[in-house]
Amino acid sequence: MRTDERHAYRIAVGAVLAVQATLLLSNAWRFDWLRGYDAFANDRYAEIVADELRLPSAAESGVWHTPPLWFALVGALRRAADAVGWEHVQRPGQLLAAASGLAVCVLVFLLARVLWPERRLLHVAALLLTAMTPALVRASAMYHPETLATALAAAGLLVAVRALRDGPTVTSALGAGALLGLASLTRAWALPVLVGVLVAFGLDAWRRRRLGPPLVVVGAALVLLAPWLVNQQVAHGDALAFNRDAPPEALLDRRPASFYLGPRALRVFDHPITPLFRNELVPHLYADWWGDWALTWDSPPPPAPAELLPPAVVAERTRQMVVGIVPTLLALGGVIGLGVLANARRSAAVAVLPLAAAALAAAFLLFAVRFPSTDGDTIKATYLLMALPAASVGAAFVLDALRPRGRTWAVAIVGALAVLYAVQLPFLVV
Numbered sequence: 001m002r003t004d005e006r007h008a009y010r011i012a013v014g015a016v017l018a019v020q021a022t023l024l025l026s027n028a029w030r031f032d033w034l035r036g037y038d039a040f041a042n043d044r045y046a047e048i049v050a051d052e053l054r055l056p057s058a059a060e061s062g063v064w065h066t067p068p069l070w071f072a073l074v075g076a077l078r079r080a081a082d083a084v085g086w087e088h089v090q091r092p093g094q095l096l097a098a099a100s101g102l103a104v105c106v107l108v109f110l111l112a113r114v115l116w117p118e119r120r121l122l123h124v125a126a127l128l129l130t131a132m133t134p135a136l137v138r139a140s141a142m143y144h145p146e147t148l149a150t151a152l153a154a155a156g157l158l159v160a161v162r163a164l165r166d167g168p169t170v171t172s173a174l175g176a177g178a179l180l181g182l183a184s185l186t187r188a189w190a191l192p193v194l195v196g197v198l199v200a201f202g203l204d205a206w207r208r209r210r211l212g213p214p215l216v217v218v219g220a221a222l223v224l225l226a227p228w229l230v231n232q233q234v235a236h237g238d239a240l241a242f243n244r245d246a247p248p249e250a251l252l253d254r255r256p257a258s259f260y261l262g263p264r265a266l267r268v269f270d271h272p273i274t275p276l277f278r279n280e281l282v283p284h285l286y287a288d289w290w291g292d293w294a295l296t297w298d299s300p301p302p303p304a305p306a307e308l309l310p311p312a313v314v315a316e317r318t319r320q321m322v323v324g325i326v327p328t329l330l331a332l333g334g335v336i337g338l339g340v341l342a343n344a345r346r347s348a349a350v351a352v353l354p355l356a357a358a359a360l361a362a363a364f365l366l367f368a369v370r371f372p373s374t375d376g377d378t379i380k381a382t383y384l385l386m387a388l389p390a391a392s393v394g395a396a397f398v399l400d401a402l403r404p405r406g407r408t409w410a411v412a413i414v415g416a417l418a419v420l421y422a423v424q425l426p427f428l429v430v
Contacts (some may be wrong), residue, residue: 011179030100036142050075070145101140125396149187168213177220196356288381290324334394358391
């Protein structure tokens with residue numbers, strides 16, 4: 001790498017991270033914590049863990065089914081804030097979410113570097129695509145465990161990819177398993193990611209005739225996770241208990257055909273907010289990932305009925321739907337492309353990301369069908385945040401693979417992504 005190229009690369013990465021850090025921390029400081037998902041229930045859980053050193057009952061917190069790591073950390077921060085007389089004792093929890101969101105950006109950048117060390121455009125593109133994702137930015141301001149779990153899962157993916165690239169050792173397998181175990185102890189959505197990593201380790205073990213590494217991964221994860229799963233099984237009759245009962249109908253009868261077909265999908269481009277296309281999987285997810293379907297973000301508090309919203313609020317979210325078209329297509333093609341590349345090269349390291357994304361998508365669909373809801377609550381876009389590393393790296397891979405060679409084209413693509421990020425900033429800032 002020439003000196004001037006190395007300098008420009010470092011400036012680009014540093015600039016993106018500086019802007020992102022300012023954005024996420026500022027949003028967390030200004031965002032009303034009670035507008036986040038399950039905010040009061042989350043605070044009650046953290047308070048009980050910190051003050052009474054026990055898990056809450058179903059009557060005490062609506063999120064009793066969520067693993068306890070984030071609540072233990074935030075409960076300790078909450079007590080410390082209260083001890084020094086901080087007026088908003090929930091603010092440290094929001095700042096932790098912001099720091100975790102920034103960590104996700106860094107880890108995705110490092111994932112791209114580990115897989116393709118010399119492809120600098122790919123690294124910067126993956127970083128920019130992660131930073132501009134509204135679902136990540138929104139979650140990073142909330143009093144909620146999602147971004148911490150995503151950061152821990154991304155760290156586990158990074159260790160796993162590096163291990164499979166260089167050849168797994170007991171230490172690397174232990175690190176991957178421990179990080180994914182901690183992620184699963186924060187949000188159950190990390191469990192499918194763990195499954196994807198185990199499949200990749202299993203494929204590598206089959207090729208190398210070494211069964212030790214995958215056993216170490218699963219052992220390290222279970223040591224951390226087993227006490228929680230046992231508690232849930234004993235206390236609630238299901239290791240993966242949820243805060244609502246599944247309906248008695250057969251699994252495939254729980255959602256109507258409109259859930260899968262999305263008959264009002266095109267309305268996502270003119271009115272992408274609640275209650276339109278509620279419980280229509282694809283438009284609901286798309287509107288919530290790229291915009292703010294549930295109106296939790298920077299709209300008149302409390303969220304006004306859709307017909308009373310200022311036209312600017314609707315127009316801003318409509319613009320977001322257009323912005324998201326190209327990154328979404330790149331991400332979908334990229335995840336598939338990574339799977340094809342992994343198969344062609346017999347590379348378990350490359351396979352980790354598409355396997356984790358596929359496992360998460362399957363778990364998400366099963367969950368959404370198993371627990372239907374009238375308000376669309378069980379198909380939030382943030383449930384899929386752990387697919388962001390695969391989506392961003394995959395999209396960056398497609399961009400880098402299809403572009404004409406040459407420095408001019410690389411600069412043009414980075415510039416286009418930066419413009420796309422800048423276009424979104426008015427929406428991303430609280």
